[in-house]
Amino acid sequence: MTPRTPRALAAPSLAAPFTLCGLTLRNRLVATAHATAAVTDGAPTETDAAYWRRLAEGGAGMVITGGTAVAPESTLPQRYLTEAWRPEIKDAVRRRAEAITDGGAVAVAQLVHLGRETLGAGTFYAPVSAAAVRSPREATTPHPLSTEEVRGVVDAFRISAANSVQAGFHGVELHAGHGYLLAQFLSRVNNTRDDEYGDRIALPAQVIDAIRTEIGQLPIGLRVSVEPGEESGLGLDDLIELLPRLCAAAPIAYVNVTTGVRNTYVPGMATTRPPLLESVARIRSAVAVPLLVSQGFRSVADIERALDSGADLVGMARPFMADPDFARKVIAGDERSVRPCTGCNEGCRTFEPTGSCSVNPELGPPGAAARPAIPLLLTRRGARGGPVAVLGAGPAGMECAMALARSGAEVTLFDTARRAGGQARLASLAPHRSGWQKFVDYQRDQLADLGVRVRLGTSPAPDDLAAYAQIVLATGAAEESVHVPGELLTLTSTDFLSRYSDVVPEASGVAVLDDGFGWWQGISAVESALAAGAREVTVITPGTGFATGLSPENRTQLMNRLTGAPLRVVAMSTVTSTTTDGVRLRHVLDGQETHLAADVLVTVGERRPRRPDFAPAAHQTVRAIGDCVVPRRVAHAVAEGRAAAEAVAARLL
Template sequence: MANKYPMLFTEFDVGPVTLPNRIYHAPVTLNYLDRATGYPTEALAYYYAERARGGVGLIIQGAVDVHPASEYWPVPHSRLYEEGSIPSFTRITNMVHDAGAKIFIELFHVGQASNVRNYGAASLGPSSVPSMVAGTTPKSMELDDIEEVISAFEVTTKNAVAAGYDGIELHASHGYLLEQFLSPYYNRRTDEYGGSLDNRMRMLLETLERCRKIAGEGIAFGVRLVADELLPGGLTLEDTLEISERLADDGMLDFLDIDLGSHQNYHVTMSPMYGAPGYNLPYSAAIRDAVDPLPVLCAPGRLVDPGEAERALAEGQADMVGLGRALISDPLWVQKTRDGREDSIRQCVFCNQYTMGNLYKGLPVGCIQNPVTGREATRGAHSLVSVTQKKKVIVIGGGPAGMEVARLASQRGHDVSLYEKEEELGGQVLLAAMLPGRDAIGGVVRWQKQQLEKAGVETNLGCELLLDQVTDLGADAVIVATGASYMSSGMSAMVPMPMPGSDIPGMVVTPESVLRGECEPGSIVVVLDSDGHVTPSGIAELLASRGHQVTIISAAPVIGDKLVDEMNMPYVYGRLADQNVEMLSNTWAGELRDGEIDIFNVYAPEKLRTLKVNTVVMAAARKTHEGLYHELKLRMDEVHRVGDCISPGDIGTATLSADTLARAL
């Protein structure tokens, strides 16, 4: 079906490198490295090789440090400036090449965003402009510092060539050092490296010229360039058009890779589901017009539909289309598109929970839908082996964990039947998709439903099995996936005991009862948030949009503390402000009375206030529905549980537990 996408599936030359198609894995940081050495682990090699086997034509490996002063806490980056790192990187290139793809690598220095705890010296920047990321003020680089950093880029380029990379990309976007020199926002110098555009480009051009010479003619060389910093006084598209034209005219580049934004607006550059898709394309289109015929690469942003990728190429918005999170979610995206199986693509829902959320915790990047991501060495393609002894397997519960374990167990050869008490599969995800701006999360279960049918799982809806009914089915193995739900008692991580007054009839409700329409909240609502994620804030927005007066309260320093790393907070806070939701952090409730709630400052408990309230929504602790599991353990030989029935978690913990059990069943 490649002819359905004539632009996507044509060969394309990037300098001296010929690629089999116009789809590339955008450079993303994955945190698959040895924290002691800074060298990439075999997990990164297996991750990229899986995407190469999945048909992607080019991989641009995420940024690697060129200098010790480029330490970026809490996000670790691999170090390629040490000669001892070369074998670890060679393992990556060999595996990618063996799988049929080409691989470039991105080099960077984070500049004023560097964390100096490990390096033991000041961070570096073109000027002493304080860093919002590092919380420090960098040293304004002296000429010796500039020379040292350019030399470090040269050394790292030499090492990249020795490791077998087909191309090199200099990172001049997202607020890092090469962008900082280009930018009037960061660069306040008055010497030959500051002031005029000619001077502000000098650092990039000198680095490019010297590294290009070391790389040699057989290596593709490019720059990842910020199109617009989206900062007051920063680079605009008009500025970047001039920079792009000058770079193209200098003749040292084989490509430009266009991106958007700086540190202060990562929520735009890595937009979650609240943002509009394709946000990078208008910028890449303008730059492509300016530098044609120099190839322009662009990851459009939130792209999942192959048709949109084809359209971007056909309309001249880019010469190659990059995918990041879409390939984290489904390594076979390209292969499925080429084979006409687009409907089987496990589409990214852009929740950012295990991508950006893990990244900024310093954890390995993963995917809530795809537990194999980051575990390709042991769970990659073709690792799911057929069973030697077929079993009759009953799965009770049709949420993400139940569907995933049923699908995989059936694919391995077991005879699987799934029973769900509701009339629709999906469990808590169906409710999550009802929150404002969160409908995309429903894509998780849409894909699972389709795959259940393809796997031949017998699905029984509207069927709540009781103990005797389960035992009468004569199963060899039973898997309980009955989930968890919010408790109305008010027990929370802040106060692990029932809240006084939580048993007042009709006063306390749960998020589930609100979303199912099982209650009618009063005019004044308080949402107690001990969850920290999107559910409490989503409930607050939903009720406020219906005309309720809503206050959301959390003991955490900020409302929705888990929203920060996932880039959701700017969107959520804006939406809450639009609905006039009052937010009280560092605060918790002590007692409920009819029509009132006592609240206190968690750091000064004697500071009490009383609020008028008709309804309290308890978004605090959740309780597993494990009763049936324990009953079955007393009656049957083989009983398992997965997902929230083990312990309340998220979609990612649910699918991981399901994947682990299905492989061992």
């Protein structure tokens, strides 16, 4: 095939249909593959089907399901991956495929063999790979597949693809990215074989040919990722060399290009633009087949730019979890109403118990129509109807006010702060945490569009609230000061975030006393101090390490950002007192005391509920939500905001 050059003419808009192997995609937006964990004993559940149905109904042109393994050695002990090689689960898979096609999208099943990547969970079997080359993410070297065993892998993909198509999928996508087995064969570092599979494209080509014998001309897509570091042996230059050769050897319907390997492949808030955006034209020039580019696309401007640079389709996953109606809204020109993915990587990556989303309260666990949430009922009185007052314009209060306004209630939102956002806005003040501000901006814009009265910088007096029969307290939390006796300038992490650019230039050595939970308060204090030019930052923690509360993905990206930074970590220690030039440390095990030079101490204290001293009148029903009940995560705040609105609205009817 002749490689295409970048389009010279005007690019199609994201709303334009696209034809793929005779199938019509209603637009250029693709929901890329991910697991839901709503899978029991390897078979998708009703909850799983409902998830994909909702996603397809939101308007994406093509939906690719993920977390589907082709062989037992590629599963996890929890068995939440779909076991595609088993024909007996076909009915469950059919439910999933029908959910997508009923929603109007083209349904594609991504198939994966993890190879040497155990995801850190271990399996019941020995990890396998192209060669005896250890993954940087694993402690041991995998078993190198024999020639005969590789042929078994080919068969596993063939059988799984046949099962998927027979269950109703329009096509399949081979996962040859993220460092999984097919990528291990494509890598010049990991594939050191001297048999026929030493040709790096041989295994993927054989898999494609084998599947073709089962599914005919239905689409077979290929997902690859630009992997970082020389040790991956599969960077952009490698892909530019391999893809034309592979497409010539075994024709595919499309190539889906993303980035990263396990632990780096889910960019957090620090990644604010699509990493591949500048490379689209180069990839386009190398491949003649339809090109799907993924990773980090969040805005219409970036999507259109990718299409303009030569991509045919643009893929996203997390934005569809945050707002399944993403496609419908942006095609209607209503990007402002899209509930944004913040890149927090909290709910969507932890599977507790299934995929959820911090900012989308409608995504609930199995058996629940939404994320479970129970607002705290402080007083219940008999009065019904009338206007509603919400006190506190953080994520909980704004979500509550939005939902109330949508239900037709007359609502006023108060906050003593001059700017909306509460703890989310505070968190966004740190470097690389701007994702929270995106969410605050979204909520603020929605409140304006819904006509909610917002009174910032105002603390309503009891008389001001007399007119409201329904009151919702969403007044958040405040960080407690950690008492450390001594002379050194000592600030809470809240105070430090608010003024670090003023404090740090006067204090070159910054000590951060973490609470041991390894969460963002201490981490953001570190990143803020470094951004402001601190000569040295030292984290002191009674726990066993730094940033231990983060998911592996966020922690890896954090450590990449901190590479080369003057950061020291003193684990299993605490601060007993300060002096004029530093802090006195005590080891929590042996009690040994040492001195650390520092110019300022930042402490991470417990956040305590903050509620107004407010005596409700005889007619007032009062509820409390979010951090002012118990300080937790944004996900709790948003879900309780929504639930409180529903409870209040029920009383208004």
